[in-house]
Amino acid sequence: MRLRTRIGPAMNLYRKLVRPLLFQCDPEWTHHTALAFGGLVGQSRLGLKALEALYGFEDPRLQTTVAGLRFPNPVCLPGGFDKSGHAVAAIAAVGFGAVEVGSVSAHPSAGNPERPRLFRVPDDEAMMVYYGVPNDGARVVAQRLAGTRLPVPLGINIVETNTGKPINGAELIDELTDALRVLKPLASYITVNMNCPNSAGGISPLDDPATLQRLLESFAACGQLPPVFLKIRLNPEPAAIDAVLAVTDAFPFVKGFVPSVGSKRPYVGLKTPQAVLDRMPGSLSGPFARDGATRVIGAWYARIDPQRYALLGAGGIVTAEHAYARIRAGASLVQVYGAMIYNGPGVIHDIKEGLCALLERDGLAHIHDAVGADART
């Protein structure tokens, strides 16, 4: 039976009424306004209740435990939306299974100086991102998040401070360790954004396993740590994956990976003309990356011990079918961002509802039964 994803009323309303208005405005302004609105709504009990009533969808089949943390559902918000932790309560209230703040760097950063630095690519429902990780810095974010109680895990994604200059391995390790020390008391989990903003040509010092080893040694010296996930862009060659695992195996606090392949220019197979994309700096994310990202999860799942590591799947997920395919390929959790820009927060409700229908279709009792199912068949 072919199951078609239902478009719920909230998503319908957003696409028909809200999006056309929002898309008249500058993308970065819209982003800041959405966060400010979320921050405001999140301050009132009534506001949070209204969000829950509008977007809520809970089902015990979707509850899952990953890296020892309980997630009410596997559909999470990745780093990049709430970079400095302004709206975490509202984000949790719209039904994400976890909220990841960041990327946060040890020092505050205004990001890239050029404007504009965020672009919609509507024909492909994609985003070109050239922010350069602006954020308030670890100490301000830690203060803002102090005392936060959420019904879902709070991840914090860390990165080195954007200086616009290439960084060497030792400086990078100091930066990330500083951010980790400040933020670890607040975080249910930490994600290390290894897609270094100061890198030349997309190559990070952390691509070298010896530097990764020194980073994790430096982390280990920080005492008790929450689970750490590595957001890693790497060609999914078995040897490259094994080289990473050979390092991380010795560090029990590394609980998993958010693997992705960097989308590189020229982007192929898009509806948007190349000349239009050429006028936008940055890197592109969106549905065009979906199948590649699912294959990367499959490649990692084939190499890891699933009892030891979990995979988080990000990239191009819009519907329940996309999320389910990523989970069946080996992801224990999925992360969804761009689909929210194009479809509104109702997309999270619809993905969760659709996941339950897909479990039923396949005779699976629980979402964790689907993790890696394609590798077993």
Ligand SMILES: Cc1cc2nc3c(=O)[nH]c(=O)nc-3n(C[C@H](O)[C@H](O)[C@H](O)COP(=O)(O)O)c2cc1C
């Ligand atoms: C506007 C925007 C800003 C982002 N900023 C960050 C960031 O600061 N740190 C990070 O690790 N990923 C960042 N990302 C990447 C997302 O976390 C995610 O991995 C990516 O968008 C793929 O998922 P999607 O296709 O659902 O959007 C950003 C993405 C977007 C669209």
